Amino acid sequence: MNEPVTSIPVHPEGVIVPPPIRPGDTVAVVTPCGPPDPVRLVRGVRVLEELGLKVVTGAHVRERERYLAGSDAGRAADLQEAWCDPAVSAVICARGGYGATRILDLLDWDAMRAAGPKTLVGSSDVTALHRAFAVELGVASWFGPMPACATISDPGGPEPRTFAGFTQALSGVQAPVAGDRVIVAGEVVAPLTGGNLSLLAALCGTPYQLRARGQIVLLEDVAEEPYRIDRMLTQLLQSGSLEGVAGFVLGSWENCGDPYPTLEERLVPFGVPVIAGLPVGHGSPQFSVQLGALGAIDAQSCSLVGATIVPVKAV
Template identity: 80%
Template sequence: MSEPATSIPVPPGGLVVPPRLRPGDVVAVVAPCGPPDEVRLARGVRVLRDMGLEVVTGPHVFDRDRYLAGSDAARAADLQEAWCDPAVAAVLCARGGYGATRIVGLLDWDAMRAAGPKTLAGSSDVTALHRAFAVELGVASWFGPMPACSTVSDPGGPEPRTFEHFTAALFGTPEPVTGDRVIVSGDRVVAPVVGGNLTLLAALCGTPYRLRARGAIVLLEDVGEAPYRIDRMLTQLLESGALDGAAGFALGSWVSCGDPYPTLEERLAPLGVPVIAGLPVGHGTPQLSVLLGALGAIDAQSCSLTGSITVPMEAV
């Protein structure tokens, strides 16, 4: 396997944005993390087919190894084969859970670079893959809903706002994501968007795929973490230098995290950059999509995050 590449700096305009999907495109559903529920995944696959996509699933998607969707080698093979298949336009992760950090060292990054850019989508534990794909492939990727998760695969069908926004993300350009509170006001910030799940970003400290926030808007969210644990992880990111030079923060959902906002304000406000919060991104419902690595903008006046924007390079 190839050695990890030197980190690709996020350019002023962000990473390479993969082509949007078209009806009839082939998408591959793989399970690089925890094992998906078979009934939920079947529902999620039907949703994707109803969107006009042709869906294939990884050969090992229903493997089981304790809390993992099969062995590390099998999960890595499914992801790599799907990415390198020229017939596949997008790779969608079935669910999060745990396990993505175990496979990044097993991927043949040279082969995956040769395959060219395409869409990767997923959230939660998939944060590790978003970081690795940014570093190794220089490609932007979608942080959003997954086929075997509740916002897509509930018995009554996908959650409407989630489905509408996810469809726009895959096929076009989604509407801005609006939050419900401004923690630190400031001017509109235009910069690449980085980040994802706080737990994973803290776990990636000291690895080749650690967060580098300089000159970027940082998206953060989590689930089931008490405020003191959020404090501990933010402190780790701050002390490691991962948040040095951040241009702003967009805070997503904090489901079952108690009241995280005093802690978030205490740790992030001293950085002196805009911080908006309450965005429906992460583990909550609805679950909207954000293109990590692409140029975006946060606006404290409207408390919104706009993704995949285009501005003259001299204006960035």
């Protein structure tokens, strides 16, 4: 008799890929970073409910403390309670902004590990949570649009391409994401990591510092001048964060002037595939990519595609 397989695929490197989200599942919307616009939050929750999901919100989602969505303790509590709730299949961050790094030391990682894997969704400042969840929980997570942000909660409804990718992500499918330029040709299959450049630089010297060896690194940012991009890349370089990198995918650089001379100067010397112009990060459309899972750079089509993950046998 064949041995049963687990319902949770495991990455060859040991990263757990959570089960897909199905209609009828419960998802929790939390605010670990900045305060969301209350009108956008209501619209975003409605969008999730129209997908057939049951939506619960953290107890502190409507709080505000200066530029934060409530106190550090309250934001951490909402995130941890949602993750540890066995009824919740996914934890979706309402928006980014600032504040995720402040709660990392307040989370009970032992309790969250014991709760088992589930899906985390968010981008921008949520990069800090993606890195911490990868290090502490070993779980893959989705870097993509958030319900209280423009591409999901605009008055006219979600941006169609963004929404299509978002719904595919919830169902566990990594849709191909095409860029518009090949900086260094080549192909590579490796786990995807990275996220927002500002947050990756801010995590240098912490337990959640980027470790790029053998991985494809996603980089994107918003409202950063090229010299600041240069400074943050230099910080990653000098900290050793990019040693052994397998490739780079460059997302959106909204309101960043022309970042490409700087990006090319700093990244081309690595001699690994580099593709750019992927609509990932900020702006519209905003596609979803799974951090921690295998990805493949295909320079011929200038795209990032999800690689097939085979479930492992139960032990």
